[in-house]
Amino acid sequence: MLDDFLTRAALAGFGLSLATGPLGSFVVWRRMAYFGDATSHAAILGVAFALATDLPIGIGTLLVALAMALTVATLAAKGWVMDTALGVLAHSALALGLVAVSFLHGIRTDLSAWLFGDILAVSKGDVLFIWAGALVVLALLAWRWQALLTATLNEDLAHASGLNPDRERLILVVALAIVVAVAIKVVGALLIAAMLIIPAAAARALSRTPEAMAVFATLIGAFSTFAGLQLSLWQDTPAGPSIVTAAAAAFLLAALFNPKPST
Template identity: 65%
Template sequence: MLDDFMIRAALAGVGTALAAAPLGCFVVWRRMAYFGDATAHAAMLGVALALAFETSVFGGVLAAALLMGVTVTTLSGRGFAADTVLGVLAHSSLAIGLVAVSFLSGIPIDLMGYLLGDILAVGKSDLAVIWGGALAVNALIAWRWSALLTATVGSDLAKASGMDPQREQLALTLCLAVTVAIAIKVVGVLLIAALLVIPAATARSLSRTPEAMAVTAAGLGSLAALGGLGLSYRLDTPTGPTIVSLAAAMFLASVLITGLRQTT
């Protein structure tokens, strides 16, 4: 079954959606969309370093994303405005990564594949990485669910409950880094943040509890991945952007539905 490239692509899309969905809920609740974008942009620098040192791209992206997350958290607590730090690091890391890639002569590089994703080129080993990462992310979030929710409501409440908000932030940063590392093959550097935010934002207006929102986001993300893959095949369009475009259409539909409910 896995010899069929469309089956591998479908499994890769669903696995990535399942990793991004619950994490995306926390990104939406904590208003961390720009943080996710900065972490995703750092992936390009990780790709360049991995290719330069002939190591695993997954490992390079994971290391770069983790470094970005820790750097943003550290600088934001030392007198720098968070949005300023994110703006500087997000764009500079992407630019430096692209410049670094241009110096890698003699190494075949599918730059558009890294920027926009190449889900149709996913192999069996990529599937193992994607689903392994998705299981790890979901296991960590399930383990820390109550603590993460409490810290999301307020850091003072978390401290009063005997929890460490910084530890929960570190857990989210780790999950975000893993998700970025496994999603780069599916939707690419430029679209990872969209896959994190859009399904979760769509599920927010359709759910009444945090748990329901996470499950709904997972379903919507999987539907966008499978539907976008099918549309891309039929229309001969780039798969990553098609997946995100379908997710955006679903978000617009949810906004319209919510608006109609409020007027009736």
């Protein structure tokens, strides 16, 4: 029974890493860290929405995360100063979600599981949902990989190549919302952005090409899952934060190995 429970947790973490590795690379390249925070913090509001409407948690989270991501992308396209706008949206969404949950009478839920994740409690259905979402994100990124790279490098170059940077941004927005929906059970709303940013930042120090960075970020995410689960098992630490701690240790080692990344 213990082995089955750890196997499900490992599969969930590995599936999430498949999506967060390449997507996190674009988050780092485009300096979208706060964008990821705003979208992931909205996940708690998605949990409240799902509980209030009897929707599956993943679907409710996906809908609200997508709405938040589209709102942020629209504000960015209209020229808003994004530091302030993202700060307001991120913390307002988190606070509103926590308040909304408190109004759901007759529904008992452990908010810490949604804030920090509960990977050790994932079911077979959760694992299938995570892998399905990860494969959709991978398909989106593989389909538009070169276009996304061009738009990330230079929007004027993208226009000259016949690409629409706004469309490429929208693809990243949709992918980010999907990752938020599949990651909330693994690392929770407060740590989703960490799993996007930290493995990619560590991979940046080890890579010479964008493709290599995406692969290394995926591998570092998978290794962090394994190391975090082992730490949780041996020392009885919370699993989600342990996974992020392992990723942070990988980043520190990568930074010491190559303090001046080339990608």
